[in-house]
Amino acid sequence: MTYFLQQSLNALQLGSVYALIALGYTMVYGVLTMINFAHGDFFMVGAFLCFISVARLHLPFVPTLLISMAGVALLAVGVEVAAYRPLRNAPRVSAIITALGVGIFLEHFTLALSPYPLHIPPAFANVTWSAGGLAVSSLQVVTVLLSVGLMAALQFVVARTPLGIAMRAVSWDRDTAALLGVPVDRVISATFAIGGALGGAAGMLYALSYPVIDPYMGVLVGWKAFISAVVGGIGDVRGAMLGGYILAAVEIAVAVALPSTYRDFVAFSLLIVLLIFRPYGILGRPRPQKL
Amino acid sequence: MNRHTAGALLRDRRVLYALTAVGFLLSWAIPRFGLLDSYVQLILMYVGINVILCLSLNLINGYMGEFSVGHAGFMSAGAYTASLLTVRVFPHGAAWAFPAACLAGGCAAALLGLLVALPSFKTRGDYLAIVTLAFVFIVKSAVENIDAAGGPRGLLGMDRLTTLPWVYAWTVGTVFVIRNFIYSRYGRGVLAVREDETAAEFMGVDTRQVKVLTFVVASFFAGAAGALFAHLLQYISPGMFDIVKSTDMLVMVYLGGVASIGGSLLGASLYTVLLEALRPLAMWRMVLMPLLLVLLMIFRPRGIMGLREFPWFRRRCPPQGGGQPCGACGIGGSAGADRTDSLTVGVAAAAQPRPQVPLLDVSGLSHRFGGLAAVSGFSLRMSSGELVGIIGPNGAGKTTVFNLITGAYRPDEGRILFSGQDITGLRPGAINAAGIARTFQNIRLFKDLSVLDNIMTAHYARSSCGVAEALTHAGGYQAEEARVRDHSLELLAFFEMQGQSAACAGSLSYGLQRRLEIVRALATRPRLLLLDEPAAGMNPLEVDQLMEFIRRVRAEFGVAVLLIEHQMRLVMSLCERLEVLDFGTTIAAGTPAQIQSHPRVLEAYLGQESAS
Numbered sequence: 001m002t003y004f005l006q007q008s009l010n011a012l013q014l015g016s017v018y019a020l021i022a023l024g025y026t027m028v029y030g031v032l033t034m035i036n037f038a039h040g041d042f043f044m045v046g047a048f049l050c051f052i053s054v055a056r057l058h059l060p061f062v063p064t065l066l067i068s069m070a071g072v073a074l075l076a077v078g079v080e081v082a083a084y085r086p087l088r089n090a091p092r093v094s095a096i097i098t099a100l101g102v103g104i105f106l107e108h109f110t111l112a113l114s115p116y117p118l119h120i121p122p123a124f125a126n127v128t129w130s131a132g133g134l135a136v137s138s139l140q141v142v143t144v145l146l147s148v149g150l151m152a153a154l155q156f157v158v159a160r161t162p163l164g165i166a167m168r169a170v171s172w173d174r175d176t177a178a179l180l181g182v183p184v185d186r187v188i189s190a191t192f193a194i195g196g197a198l199g200g201a202a203g204m205l206y207a208l209s210y211p212v213i214d215p216y217m218g219v220l221v222g223w224k225a226f227i228s229a230v231v232g233g234i235g236d237v238r239g240a241m242l243g244g245y246i247l248a249a250v251e252i253a254v255a256v257a258l259p260s261t262y263r264d265f266v267a268f269s270l271l272i273v274l275l276i277f278r279p280y281g282i283l284g285r286p287r288p289q290k291l
Numbered sequence: 292m293n294r295h296t297a298g299a300l301l302r303d304r305r306v307l308y309a310l311t312a313v314g315f316l317l318s319w320a321i322p323r324f325g326l327l328d329s330y331v332q333l334i335l336m337y338v339g340i341n342v343i344l345c346l347s348l349n350l351i352n353g354y355m356g357e358f359s360v361g362h363a364g365f366m367s368a369g370a371y372t373a374s375l376l377t378v379r380v381f382p383h384g385a386a387w388a389f390p391a392a393c394l395a396g397g398c399a400a401a402l403l404g405l406l407v408a409l410p411s412f413k414t415r416g417d418y419l420a421i422v423t424l425a426f427v428f429i430v431k432s433a434v435e436n437i438d439a440a441g442g443p444r445g446l447l448g449m450d451r452l453t454t455l456p457w458v459y460a461w462t463v464g465t466v467f468v469i470r471n472f473i474y475s476r477y478g479r480g481v482l483a484v485r486e487d488e489t490a491a492e493f494m495g496v497d498t499r500q501v502k503v504l505t506f507v508v509a510s511f512f513a514g515a516a517g518a519l520f521a522h523l524l525q526y527i528s529p530g531m532f533d534i535v536k537s538t539d540m541l542v543m544v545y546l547g548g549v550a551s552i553g554g555s556l557l558g559a560s561l562y563t564v565l566l567e568a569l570r571p572l573a574m575w576r577m578v579l580m581p582l583l584l585v586l587l588m589i590f591r592p593r594g595i596m597g598l599r600e601f602p603w604f605r606r607r608c609p610p611q612g613g614g615q616p617c618g619a620c621g622i623g624g625s626a627g628a629d630r631t632d633s634l635t636v637g638v639a640a641a642a643q644p645r646p647q648v649p650l651l652d653v654s655g656l657s658h659r660f661g662g663l664a665a666v667s668g669f670s671l672r673m674s675s676g677e678l679v680g681i682i683g684p685n686g687a688g689k690t691t692v693f694n695l696i697t698g699a700y701r702p703d704e705g706r707i708l709f710s711g712q713d714i715t716g717l718r719p720g721a722i723n724a725a726g727i728a729r730t731f732q733n734i735r736l737f738k739d740l741s742v743l744d745n746i747m748t749a750h751y752a753r754s755s756c757g758v759a760e761a762l763t764h765a766g767g768y769q770a771e772e773a774r775v776r777d778h779s780l781e782l783l784a785f786f787e788m789q790g791q792s793a794a795c796a797g798s799l800s801y802g803l804q805r806r807l808e809i810v811r812a813l814a815t816r817p818r819l820l821l822l823d824e825p826a827a828g829m830n831p832l833e834v835d836q837l838m839e840f841i842r843r844v845r846a847e848f849g850v851a852v853l854l855i856e857h858q859m860r861l862v863m864s865l866c867e868r869l870e871v872l873d874f875g876t877t878i879a880a881g882t883p884a885q886i887q888s889h890p891r892v893l894e895a896y897l898g899q900e901s902a903s
Binding site: 090100223271 | 356
């Protein structure tokens, strides 16, 4: 039982990171129907910013968090303006390829600057409380609470604020939204900024939890987060969170029951099985097609 | 003059054959006599392997317009299958087993391709990207867990069996087979799926079959390329075939150009050579490459040769007809322009009406969108050759009736009989095959294809050419292709469109596009033609022409016509019977004269007061 709780806690920690990244995918997809394949690498940049802040500048937790979030948000907006915006009316595939290109660029650029894996020292004294064989670290508590807090804030923004309404309007019909006076470009930039900030936070939390980072770390984690978004129903904010926790739970369960090398195999196979039965994800619904 | 000669050489297929033969001789002579140093030979072999990968991926991503990132997985499957065969199964006769091992690698990949394709094409959009992405991770993870294949450490012990002549032969073979495939009825189906999958389905193209087949063919070549790769490098590991490898191939495809054989040759060669040439830049070349890709997408989103083709690889065709030539398909023609006699006879024979049984018998049809009843209790009977109109205010459910009859939606209630056969709930393709064709409210032509290809595509369901024939252009392929082509040209000539046969459908005037859509529907040889607002956006003169056109279609082709229209002049003078729909139910039915004075019709159109 303790073991089960312990593993659930691990799943919660990992799932929080997946969910935060998945939100970035799902928000951009929701607003632009574009898969931002570079988002996993935004996450990676967040981890590297965390390294700079903690290991080089010796800053404490909160400034590090702000640096990671703001830095990645800025990067995301920059990429959107420079690379995606010129392609907004181009074939959809062009935008996807560009996103792949941006992703590889970020990986290799980071690799050229820092060819070896880096180790991140702890950003704060990590206390572990144990009770009845169950060990809970302060890092785990911070990760889960911060993630849930950010997600709640996002849900509030999307559901209640003028910006959220504008986002949903752009998502449904960009042209009509523009005609009704919604500043489409600014809304899209804001979407990238929010998604980027969440990705940056995820990068930092991940780097603190699993403290060896390298430029390719965003590939696997990023894809898995993307898968989470798809599992939950891409384009749906609650779906992304749900998907993140589900994927993490499955992964931890597989790692417990089978040799850990089977983890990816089972996780991705489950995805395909799920998609066969629910092609639009758990919370997603198909939009009817007009003839 | 000089340019002219060069152009003629580029068009002459014999020059291509001669060059291919010379190339083969060279591929044998170069290693035999050491004409180039071994490093250059190695690069040449990588170019060949990359051409195979790039062209086969282009089939899915360029020609078909889907988005797959799974090629690394198929390559991996081919590489491991072939290597295990030569290393573990035939360690002593590896050199002899190698050709078979390459084929086996291709087949293993093709089989996996089938497994991936079957569930992937259930829905549209980004689904394939997601599934193939997961597939790459699954293959990598699976191989890492197979001890016999070396697990995560990789597999060693292959002899260097991949030689320049082998690579050359495989490359030429790939180009040959994929080109044949593209210029077959399946290839037309592939292009139609890219242009407008929905329209393709309604024109009788078995889109599912086309997509699965294309995917399997592409996977086969990726697997074969993997086998060649493994026996060139003599070492493979699961990590080599990750998503980054797939991205490399995507770069090649989009650099060279989508939907172009010449583009793939160019893209693969450029990319391979450029990577080598930039080697002194070390890590920074890997930074430059993606940057190049992004710039390319912004300034030339379809790649260097996007949708264009090198003359050698175009379809053999008679001299160009009039109109703006269509680069995407590189075909044209105005042959057989005035042979209209066989046409109408052939179609009329297919349209033999059966006695007693009505052609179309719809009863109690209902369909709801959520809580809204778009159509409720709709019934309609039509006999062969009848011309019936459906009118009603906007939102009355007219188009929904069309969508129910043609299989776009499955009715919640009711039954549709077509000459006695129950077609309720069948797929659009099957309903088209039964003999119902339609046009769309917003024109849905295959815009980047030529006028002729639009018509030829609609022959898909009525052709019988098999996969083997399509891949080799042997057997009955040529005869059937000629038959379909002649019939298409006859149809175009009949409607005075032969002059435009080589033009891009999207470049036609609005009126001609409307007309072409009807001709395309007729090419599927229907007995019932559904026209959804054929006169929308036309001026009075064009409406007159259209009425004449519809009368002619019915007289010459013996089809019954059911049309939705708002133009009262057209409806009243053309239709024999009218159905008036409002809020999803028939409020009146009868001859135009009866309808014009029907109180409920006046009420629906003009409101309560006018009716009293």
